[in-house]
Structure formats: C-alpha cells, structure tokens
Amino acid sequence: MNVITQIFRWLSDQLLKMKWLSDLVGLLVEKVFGLEVTQRVGGSIHFFIYDTIKIFILLSVLIFIISYIQSFYPPEKTKKILGRFKGIKGNLLGALLGTVTPFCSCSSIPIFIGFTSAGLPLGVTFSFLISSPLVDIASFLLLMSFFGLKIALAYVIVGLVLAVIGGTIIDKLKMQKHVEGYVWGVKKVDVEYEELTSKERVDFAKGQVREIINKVWLYILLGVGIGAAIHNWIPQSVIERIIGENNPLAVLLATVVGIPIYADIFGTIPIAEALFNKGVGIGTIISFMMGVTALSLPSMIMLSKVIKPKLLAIFISIVTIGIIIIGYAFNAFSYIFI
Amino acid sequence: MVIKVLGSGCANCKKLEAHAKEAVAQLGVDATIEKVTDFKDIAAYGVMRTPALVVDEQVKIVGKVASVEEIKNLLK
Numbered sequence: 001m002n003v004i005t006q007i008f009r010w011l012s013d014q015l016l017k018m019k020w021l022s023d024l025v026g027l028l029v030e031k032v033f034g035l036e037v038t039q040r041v042g043g044s045i046h047f048f049i050y051d052t053i054k055i056f057i058l059l060s061v062l063i064f065i066i067s068y069i070q071s072f073y074p075p076e077k078t079k080k081i082l083g084r085f086k087g088i089k090g091n092l093l094g095a096l097l098g099t100v101t102p103f104c105s106c107s108s109i110p111i112f113i114g115f116t117s118a119g120l121p122l123g124v125t126f127s128f129l130i131s132s133p134l135v136d137i138a139s140f141l142l143l144m145s146f147f148g149l150k151i152a153l154a155y156v157i158v159g160l161v162l163a164v165i166g167g168t169i170i171d172k173l174k175m176q177k178h179v180e181g182y183v184w185g186v187k188k189v190d191v192e193y194e195e196l197t198s199k200e201r202v203d204f205a206k207g208q209v210r211e212i213i214n215k216v217w218l219y220i221l222l223g224v225g226i227g228a229a230i231h232n233w234i235p236q237s238v239i240e241r242i243i244g245e246n247n248p249l250a251v252l253l254a255t256v257v258g259i260p261i262y263a264d265i266f267g268t269i270p271i272a273e274a275l276f277n278k279g280v281g282i283g284t285i286i287s288f289m290m291g292v293t294a295l296s297l298p299s300m301i302m303l304s305k306v307i308k309p310k311l312l313a314i315f316i317s318i319v320t321i322g323i324i325i326i327g328y329a330f331n332a333f334s335y336i337f338i
Numbered sequence: 339m340v341i342k343v344l345g346s347g348c349a350n351c352k353k354l355e356a357h358a359k360e361a362v363a364q365l366g367v368d369a370t371i372e373k374v375t376d377f378k379d380i381a382a383y384g385v386m387r388t389p390a391l392v393v394d395e396q397v398k399i400v401g402k403v404a405s406v407e408e409i410k411n412l413l414k
C-alpha cells in the first residue's frame with residue numbers, strides 16, 4: 001500500500017505539480033541570474049517563469065485531451081440527448097453535458113436559440129449555460145495541480161450543484177415570456193452531424209490548442225504577473241485586511257470583483273495560487289475564480305440579445321448569490337480541505 | 339450556386355469566407371458568396387457552432403474553418 005501511495009504522490013508532484021520544473025527554474029534563478037529564490041526579486045522571477053511555463057504546458061496538454069473528448073459531444077448531439085429528459089434529470093444532465101460540450105461566449109447565442117427552439121425547458125438550457133464555462137475537465141485537473149484533489153473535487157461538485165439549482169429555479173419562475181420573441185419563431189432544425197474519424201478529432205484538438213493559446217496567452221501572462229506581484233510585493237497584512245479571513249465581506253468583495261472580468265480559469269489560477277499562499281481563505285478564492293469564469297461582461301451582452309432584462313437580472317443574481325454562498329461555505333468548512 | 343458563410347464576424351468566420359472565395363476561384367465555378375451574421379438567421383439553419391458553410395441552402399460545414407481543399411470537394 002505504502003509503495004502505491006508513494007508512487008501516486010510522486011506522479012502527482014512531478015506530473016501535475018511539476019516539482020521538477022520548480023527546481024529547474026530555481027536553479028536558473030540562483031545560478032544564472034545570481035538571485036536568491038527566498039528573496040523578493042528572485043522569488044518574483046521564480047514565480048513568474050515557473051508559473052508561466054507550467055500553465056502553458058498544462059494548457060496545451062489539457063486542452064488537447066479535453067478537445068478530443070469534446071469532439072464526441074457537439075452541441076447538436078447534446079441538444080438531442082437533452083430533449084429526452086424532463087425535470088431535474090434534465091437539469092442534471094444539462095449541467096453534466098455542459099462540462100464536455102465545447103463552449104465559448106461567442107457560441108452561447110446560437111446554442112441558446114438552438115436549445116430553446118428544440119423545445120428544451122428554459123431551466124435545462126440555463127443549467128447548461130451555467131456549468132459550461134464554470135466546470136470542465138480542464139478546471140478540475142488544473143485545480144488538482146495547484147490545490148490538490150480535495151479542493152478540485154469540491155469545486156466541480158459545487159459548480160454542478162449551482163448549475164442544477166440555478167436552472168431549476170429559473171424553470172420554476174416560469175420565465176418563458178422573458179425570452180426575446182423571435183427566439184420562439186425559429187423553427188427547429190436538426191443538422192446531421194457526421195461522426196469524425198480519429199484523425200479529424202486529433203486535428204480538431206490540435207486546432208483548439210492553437211486557437212485557445214492564441215486567445216488567452218496575454219491573460220495568462222497578466223494573471224501570472226499579478227500573481228507574482230501578490231506573491232512577493234504586496235504585504236501579507238494588506239491582503240489580510242482586504243480579503244483575509246477576518247473580513248466578513250471578503251467573499252462578497254472577491255465575487256463582485258471577479259464577475260465583470262473576462263478570463264478563463266487558466267488566467268485566474270496564478271492569482272488564486274498567490275492569494276492562497278498569502279493565507280486568503282479557500283472559499284474567497286473559489287468565489288473569485290467562479291465569478292471570473294461563470295459571468296463576464298461579454299457573455300452578459302451576448303445573452304441580452306436573446307433574453308429580456310428581467311431574466312438576465314435573475315440569471316446574474318442567482319449565479320452571484322450561489323457563488324457567494326459557495327464561498328462562505330468553503331471558508332466555514334475549509335479545515336476539511338486544507 | 340449560392341454559398342453562405344454563417345458567423346457573427348469572428349476571426350474564424352473571415353478565414354472561412356476567404357477559403358470559400360479561394361475555392362470558388364480555383365474551381366472557376368459560378369457562385370455567389372454571402373455572409374449571414376444575424377444570430378436569428380444563423381439559428382434558422384440549426385447551426386449552433388460558428389463558422390458554418392451553407393451551399394445551396396444545405397449546411398455543409400459546422401464549427402470549423404474548413405481548408406480550401408475541403409471546400410473544393412464540397413463544391414464539386
């Protein structure tokens with residue numbers, strides 16, 4: 001047993017946490033730059049180089065694997081599967097399929113119209129729309145790499161619960177009349193999707209890696225830069241005062257700051273990591289990450305084209321309140337995770 | 339022949355449009371290329387991923403930038 005645990009720990013340390021890379025960058029900073037890793041400047045440089053390389057490696061590998069899996073679940077197929085389920089089962093499935101269906105904010109409108117015109121309940125569509133940007137296999141593996149298995153699992157589970165509950169509430173509120181009228185006028189059309197060959201899937205996955213890196217590299221550098229600054233330059237006391245465990249408003253603040261920001265989990269993780277190292281509560285950090293990924297200004301503007309202000313406001317409120325509750329709950333039970 | 343490029347004007351839609359133009363030029367076929375940018379019209383084709391390519395009202399390509407060669411094969 002012991003041997004297995006040790007092997008598992010070694011794999012986790014070296015493959016997911018990339019301890020080898022940390023050591024290598026440490027050597028670079030100390031021997032080549034002649035700086036101490038324990039000192040401010042050296043520490044920042046170490047954080048910046050190590051985190052940048054680590055995130056780009058993880059990003060490439062994870063996006064590749066995930067895109068390959070996602071190529072089995074185009075939204076057309078998801079739509080068909082979801083059409084067969086009613087009630088909470090539909091919400092649950094919507095949330096689950098949201099994790100494997102490729103999604104970007106630019107496709108949220110066609111997906112929304114496609115789902116709605118296919119007769120899917122509004123709540124199921126919203127369960128899908130909440131979980132899709134919030135939870136996927138990439139966020140799970142990334143969180144595992146930076147924060148460990150327990151936190152990653154907990155994040156995925158509460159993310160799915162939020163999607164199911166959020167969708168169910170919207171369903172119960174009978175919001176159909178708050179969808180823009182033209183959406184109902186769109187006729188249901190089923191596009192025949194062809195099954196791809198393995199080679200096409202690999203090509204698709206490679207293309208996704210390229211496209212996503214092109215899209216997010218700047219955010220990642222920005223995120224790592226902010227992370228490095230928090231890590232070594234902003235005094236612990238300042239961070240503690242603003243979003244530390246003694247500030248009862250910390251979660252609220254983290255959520256509100258996170259919501260308008262448009263970035264994916266790869267850009268937020270270095271900031272989250274740095275805050276974590278400064279002793280910020282795990283719930284506060286998760287609220288921040290969820291706020292950034294689940295809701296953003298561009299996606300709200302997109303959605304406002306298909307739903308009326310009241311439904312948009314309800315959607316934003318439900319997700320925001322959900323994220324805040326999650327944050328406080330994680331902080332209250334943080335002893336389980338750390 | 340009428341070729342329609344479906345997409346809200348993202349970079350990939352422009353790429354697909356360029357590829358379609360190139361394919362038409364290489365084949366020397368008589369075709370007009372139109373752009374469909376309105377979400378309502380895009381959704382009316384049942385398309386949920388952009389960019390998409392519609393040839394004579396038939397959805398041929400969804401959610402990817404097809405290469406010039408691929409489009410040529412579709413048009414033949």
